Each structure stands twice: as structure tokens, then as C-alpha cells.
Amino acid sequence: MGRDGALKGWPVTGWRHDRLETREDVVIVEEPLEIQVALPREGTVEIFPVAVTMRTPGHDEDLALGFLYTEALIPEPAVIARGLSLERPSPNEVRVILPMDVWIDRERLTRHFYMTSSCGICGKAAIEAIFAHGYPPLPEEEPVIPIGLLYDLPRRLREAQALFRRTGGLHAAAIFDAEGRLLWLREDVGRHNAVDKAIGAALREGRLPLSRSLLLVSGRAGFEIAQKALRAGIPILAALGAPSSLTLELAQAAGMTVVGFLREGGANIYTAPWRIRQSPSSEPTV
Structure with missing residues (x-):
């Protein structure tokens, strides 16, 4: 059972239809x-x-x-x-x-x-504590993201998830700029850890606040993730899963855009929908 940083080999006995086989699998280290x-x-x-x-x-x-x-x-x-x-x-x-x-x-x-x-x-204390600690003010006029670009971000996220492709056992957090360029991607067994790693990378490079950026997470948009995005000055939080009610209450109070159930060809915009616009006819929307 060898180990290489974030990965570890582990013997597995598996069934494939009616045949039993033994092999070494790769699991994520925690x-x-x-x-x-x-x-x-x-x-x-x-x-x-x-x-x-x-x-x-x-x-x-x-x-x-x-x-x-x-x-x-x-x-x-x-x-x-x-x-x-x-x-x-x-x-x-x-x-x-x-x-x-x-x-x-x-x-x-x-x-x-x-x-x-x-x-x-x-x-954690709820929304009042977030405002008490302070956060960068979110921009009121930008960024505005075309929906076709938003639809394409899950594909870009998947293509960048090297560890997930090998193990299937990780959350991901990706920070994109307003043009859809991937700035930082981090993977971790904890979804909040992945977000902290991505924001920490931006902090070390002196890039905060991230006022023209979008955070995409591979799971749901829980309150702790929305809080972290807000603290980093990120105006758009998108998730492949659902947001929670407390996330939406925080986002509505702060003017943050929350996108849930994002996939190629569909998305729900829960708060501040003005930051997502229709794609020009020249852009693919699927």
C-alpha cells in the first residue's frame, strides 16, 4: 500500500458482473x-x-x-x-x-x-457576525457574465480536476475571472478546505479582493462557503448543487449573486440575477 502525497494505494476486492477480481485502487489521503x-x-x-x-x-x-x-x-x-x-x-x-x-x-x-x-x-454566529467582521464591498455594476460562459464552467472545472479523475473522492473549488479564465483550482476532501485553499492562493499572490471573479464549487453552496466568498470580495458564487436558505439570506443582504444547479444548458439564479446576462447570438449556449 504505497503513498504519494495526496494519494494512497489500497487493495480492493471488486465484483464486475459475475466475476471477482482483486486489484490495487487509489484512494485520497485524509x-x-x-x-x-x-x-x-x-x-x-x-x-x-x-x-x-x-x-x-x-x-x-x-x-x-x-x-x-x-x-x-x-x-x-x-x-x-x-x-x-x-x-x-x-x-x-x-x-x-x-x-x-x-x-x-x-x-x-x-x-x-x-x-x-x-x-x-x-x-458559527449567523449573518450579523459576518457583517461585524467586515468584508470588501461588492461591485454594483460588474462583473456581468454571459449565460453561455457560465454553462461552460462545469466542463472547465472537470477538465482541471486531476485528483478527482484518479480517485472520485474530492471536492473542488475554482476561481475564474470574468472572462472565464481559470485562476486557481484546489481539491480537497473537505469542500470548505478547497475554498480556503483557493482563496489562500489568491491571498498569497496579493490578488484580494477578487471583485471581478467567480467562485465555482463542485458540491452545494453552504453558508460557510458563501461567507468565505464574501470575505474574499467575490461577487458571484456558483455551485453544481443547491444553495441553503442561510446562504441566500446572506447573499441577498450583501448583494452577492448565487447560482445553483449549474450544468451545461441550465442554471438557477437565486440572488442578484442582473450579473448574469443572455449570451450574444454568436456565443454557444449549450
Whole structure:
């Protein structure tokens, strides 16, 4: 049973019609990751374990940064340029060392957020807390996406999911620009982890807020995913599955466009439908 990063070989006994066969399958690796925050202060360093999440190894630094930013523990994207650094005390730990001049709420740090790979952060305060922590204002006039381009994004997502093609066991989050170019794609056993990884990658490159971008997720559009997209300044959230009622309430209050049940040839627009327009006759719509 060999292992290669995010993948692991596993012997499988399978039935194919009426024939029994034994072979080695490839499964996705799931392991805990502890996210820590270190605060240097006058010759000492305070270390706070902040979160433990079950994740697929790979892009762990992006995951840590994306999580801390979307949870408003990193106060603003500019912190990256002011000397933030990363350490790996062990393969299953990421330590984010904040610059000395960054103020952070120690009480929030000492409140551990325990996550599972399927449900995201549980027991979070609802919409009022999202607005209290702040988020970049969403643009009121753009982007406006032609429906034909939107229909094509699931295909582009599938083609970029290298690990899913091998295992069938991963969620994906992809950030596209307004012209449909894929900017970042991340895969993980946890759908919220995939989103944190994609947003963390954008944060490390100094690209936030993502005000001319679209986030596409391979599953449903739950509240925690909408919250993360809003924190990153993403005006359009699209999902292959359904949104939840709390997602739609948050999106409606913030002016975010939510698209559900997206497929080639169909989509439901739940909020801010003005950001999706009819395709010109020269564009394919299927």
C-alpha cells in the first residue's frame, strides 16, 4: 500500500458482473492539519493552536492562510506584504507568524475552531457576525457574465480536476475571472478546505479582493462557503448543487449573486440575477 502525497494505494476486492477480481485502487489521503498562529512580542513568541481540520495534504499553507483570512483572524490582505511568514513544525502543522505590528484578538485565537472534513465550522454566529467582521464591498455594476460562459464552467472545472479523475473522492473549488479564465483550482476532501485553499492562493499572490471573479464549487453552496466568498470580495458564487436558505439570506443582504444547479444548458439564479446576462447570438449556449 504505497503513498504519494495526496494519494494512497489500497487493495480492493471488486465484483464486475459475475466475476471477482482483486486489484490495487487509489484512494485520497485524509489527515488532520493543525493551524497555528504565532505572535512575536519583544523577544518572545506566543503560539496559539487555532484550528484542526481534516484535509487532503497539499497546498497546506494556502489552506491555513485562506482559513485565517476568511475567518477574519488575519485582518486584511495587506498583512501578507508586511512580513507575514510560514513555518512547518511537522507535516501536519502549519504555523502562521504574524508581523509584530498586527493587532489580533487573542480571545478569538484561544477559541478553538474544530472542523470535520464534511461540515465546515459548526455553531458559527449567523449573518450579523459576518457583517461585524467586515468584508470588501461588492461591485454594483460588474462583473456581468454571459449565460453561455457560465454553462461552460462545469466542463472547465472537470477538465482541471486531476485528483478527482484518479480517485472520485474530492471536492473542488475554482476561481475564474470574468472572462472565464481559470485562476486557481484546489481539491480537497473537505469542500470548505478547497475554498480556503483557493482563496489562500489568491491571498498569497496579493490578488484580494477578487471583485471581478467567480467562485465555482463542485458540491452545494453552504453558508460557510458563501461567507468565505464574501470575505474574499467575490461577487458571484456558483455551485453544481443547491444553495441553503442561510446562504441566500446572506447573499441577498450583501448583494452577492448565487447560482445553483449549474450544468451545461441550465442554471438557477437565486440572488442578484442582473450579473448574469443572455449570451450574444454568436456565443454557444449549450
